[in-house]
Amino acid sequence: MDEVQVVVAHSERATLRVGDVFLKVDADQARIDAEVEAMALAPVPTPEVLWRKPPVLAIAAVPGTTLGRLGGPSTGLPAAWAAAGAAIRKLHEAPLPPGVGRAGRGVGELAAELDAECALLVTNGLLPADLVTRNRQVAEAALRPWAPVFTHGDLQIAHVFVEDDQVTGIIDWSEAGRGDALYDLATFTLGHEEHLDDVLAGYGGDIDLEVIRGWWAVRSLLAVRWLTEHGFDPFLPGCEVDVLRSRM
Template sequence: MAVVESQGLEVVVAHHDRATLRIGDVFLKIDTDQARADVEIDAMERAPIPTPEILWRRPPVLALAALPGAPLGRLGEPSSASPAAWAAAGAAARMLHDAPLPPQSGSGIEELATELDTECRWLATHGVLPSDVIARNRRIAETALRPWAPVFIHGDLQVAHVYVDSDKVTGVLDWSEAAQGDALYDLATLTLGHSEHLGDVVAGYGAEVDLDMIRAWWSLRSLRGVRWLVEHGFDPNSPGCEIDVLRTQALRA
């Protein structure tokens, strides 16, 4: 959703679940699900990487200080960030994944498999994608449904949530999905739609990474996300976004 400006007030994002407003150097996150806000605050306090300063909290509003720098990129747009900045994001992800586990458990294999089945059925029923594209991506996605050693994951490590300045990570936003999960899910989320920077991220991460598993998560995240995006007023069909990723993945397969 485009940023709307009015008398110094910016609506950064707004959908059925929550909204984020910016007034000067302060971000106001409005979320009626206080359990989700509790997870976000706890995760930011535990994370060993830079996060926004919590200014105050008065439910349902959480006030956060703005981060210096700019987002690493935007889904559907070319990133102007340097390879060094992408590597720094990979290094930050590794630092997070090496940290002690948070208390929240993320989605398990059975839950993800059920959700994958449901979303593939919805995509086919509504004619969002050709059946062969759905089937090929489903086969790719299913390979991600295997046991993994849980780590502290951000859970929604989109490029827009990672701020950089002078090739250094200055902070990471939006921790409400933080949990125990698969490290490769974070790396896949970070590089979704920006596959050209996967090598930079892996180099910064500094550990052996199964690239095929990251591609599997690209398919799984995209298949799971299309309906949510449509129902919340976003366009997953924009160039470089989820549907574009699914088409590219099907051609690769």
């Protein structure tokens, strides 16, 4: 029998790997439904769905490797990062999917959530007030109207697989929906700012870098407390807190 590897596990969901099969266990059936639908609609390589038996979704592993991880070293030549940018552009140019994902919340709703989270970060002593205040200012650039596109919604670097400078698979589509294109670009380059130019070279177009930086601040501010409460460490080198510190 193949060894069972715990890929990620917390109170909301867990992902296990057994050989070349990933088993995603999620009590939220709507989230699994959204993931399967998004993978079927996305015009980029996605994992093959092997079977579903709620609350479990079984998908096949995709070939290739990631370009790194948050808090770790990045790999790959500029061409590989550009290929990822081109794949993200292809997704964003696809017909809009049903539903609104993480990247599609209204500006007012997101601003209110961010303000509440910033207050908790300071009140609970997780982050110093000056760090939170500065990044809340940076985050304001992201809080503007945007034209919705087909977004992945959680396009972490660990979710994009590349081989021979070609994207071979994009995984974890549970947050997909209509949202802001620059949120996906910011999520993919979070903690790896040195590769932003390569990604944008593949993506093409005129991109507002202040908005990208704004989304880095938004995502990091909203993640710190959740990560801490679910057994992860956003204070590790290169992770969310270091991203926030880089804006000081």
